[in-house]
Amino acid sequence: MIEFDGVTKRYPDGTVAVDDLSMKVGTGQITVFVGPSGCGKTTALRMINRMIQPTSGRILIDGDDVTTRPEAQLRREIGYVIQGAGLFPHRTVLDNVATVPVLQGTTRREARQAALGLLERVGLPATLAKRYPAQLSGGQQQRVGVARALAADPPVLLMDEPFSAVDPVVRDDLQQELLRLQGELGKTIVLVTHDIDEAIRLGDEVAVFAEGARLAQFASPADLLAAPADDFVASLVGRDRGFRGLSFADGDQIALKPTDHEVDGLRLETDADGRPLGWRGAEGLLPTEGSFSDGASLRAVTDLVILSPAGAAVRVDADGRADGLVLLEDIAGDVRARQRERLTALVVATPATAHSDNPPPAKASE
Numbered sequence: 356m357i358e359f360d361g362v363t364k365r366y367p368d369g370t371v372a373v374d375d376l377s378m379k380v381g382t383g384q385i386t387v388f389v390g391p392s393g394c395g396k397t398t399a400l401r402m403i404n405r406m407i408q409p410t411s412g413r414i415l416i417d418g419d420d421v422t423t424r425p426e427a428q429l430r431r432e433i434g435y436v437i438q439g440a441g442l443f444p445h446r447t448v449l450d451n452v453a454t455v456p457v458l459q460g461t462t463r464r465e466a467r468q469a470a471l472g473l474l475e476r477v478g479l480p481a482t483l484a485k486r487y488p489a490q491l492s493g494g495q496q497q498r499v500g501v502a503r504a505l506a507a508d509p510p511v512l513l514m515d516e517p518f519s520a521v522d523p524v525v526r527d528d529l530q531q532e533l534l535r536l537q538g539e540l541g542k543t544i545v546l547v548t549h550d551i552d553e554a555i556r557l558g559d560e561v562a563v564f565a566e567g568a569r570l571a572q573f574a575s576p577a578d579l580l581a582a583p584a585d586d587f588v589a590s591l592v593g594r595d596r597g598f599r600g601l602s603f604a605d606g607d608q609i610a611l612k613p614t615d616h617e618v619d620g621l622r623l624e625t626d627a628d629g630r631p632l633g634w635r636g637a638e639g640l641l642p643t644e645g646s647f648s649d650g651a652s653l654r655a656v657t658d659l660v661i662l663s664p665a666g667a668a669v670r671v672d673a674d675g676r677a678d679g680l681v682l683l684e685d686i687a688g689d690v691r692a693r694q695r696e697r698l699t700a701l702v703v704a705t706p707a708t709a710h711s712d713n714p715p716p717a718k719a720s721e
């Protein structure tokens with residue numbers, strides 16, 4: 356765990372970039388620092404590996420004050436990825452990744468061998484290993500940056516706007532790749548971004564900062580969307596937060612209706628094996644517009660319901676056979692119960708405001 360304990364950073368010109376920050380970052384999780392430009396995200400991040408020294412307060416990693424650790428050792432234990440990757444331009448891709456292990460005493464041959472494995476792990480073909488950074492696309496460079504940060508197998512990874520220099524399609528790929536990698540590696544990752552959508556997609560927990568790194572809310576993405584702590588967080592989270600929050604709810608928890616359930620004169624037609632063909636009605640056979648299976652989010656299921664001519668999403672089993680239907684009213688009940696439970700929990704957590712007309716803000720958790 357990484358703990359900020361009353362941390363303040365005042366720059367020599369008097370700017371207070373981080374003002375008395377206290378929070379805990381969970382081990383093995385992705386914690387995202389998000390907030391508007393200049394709110395102190397990068398300063399807070401860089402104090403973790405002592406690239407910036409706090410003016411006061413302490414940062415503890417697994418209980419040890421980082422200032423008591425030699426800087427070189429700390430940097431080895433903490434990988435660092437920056438926007439634009441920051442690769443060594445005169446070294447090949449392979450040697451960019453192998454550099455730190457070589458500095459740590461691994462033989463060049465072994466380090467290069469391991470680097471090849473890492474390149475594969477971040478989704479780069481071995482054919483790129485001999486190239487120089489300038490011969491790669493922005494997205495490829497960023498992947499090399501991630502591989503380089505992972506080369507010393509650090510338990511902690513700091514990522515400062517790692518994907519903001521690439522176009523949206525590449526960014527989407529890189530985000531997906533990071534989540535896949537994290538599923539395998541389980542590192543403690545602190546990632547800075549100004550993009551709330553990226554924060555919500557990547558974070559197990561999201562710390563929303565206002566100026567001076569004031570923690571406006573520290574919550575899971577689902578809680579952030581369902582119950583922003585104040586107007587600042589609500590405006591940062593943006594529109595459609597209710598609908599976007601459905602991405603975090605399980606779509607296959609909803610009770611299914613049988614596949615022969617008739618909806619507005621439409622009935623699901625299947626082939627001989629039970630695979631959906633379409634909705635049969637007076638107009639003929641209308642398309643189902645897709646189906647869902649195990650693991651689908653409630654957002655995906657709702658989308659299918661909206662697109663379906665019958666207002667029903669078709670669930671299929673592992674073999675593609677229809678095994679149930681979800682209707683809009685089934686989703687409505689589930690959504691209502693879920694939000695009621697969440698807001699009730701908040702009212703109980705903050706009884707002083709329990710009688711207010713408005714739901715109380717979510718508490719910024721420690």
Ligand SMILES: Nc1ncnc2c1ncn2[C@@H]1O[C@H](COP(=O)(O)OP(=O)(O)OP(=O)(O)O)[C@@H](O)[C@H]1O
Nearest residue numbers: 366368370372391392393394395396397398399549
């Ligand atoms: N070396 C410095 N000297 C003086 N002020 C600084 C220095 N570095 C940063 N600041 C100021 O500290 C505040 C926080 O900066 P920081 O870079 O941590 O913010 P940020 O949230 O990461 O912003 P961005 O998203 O724009 O990178 C800003 O007002 C910035 O101008």
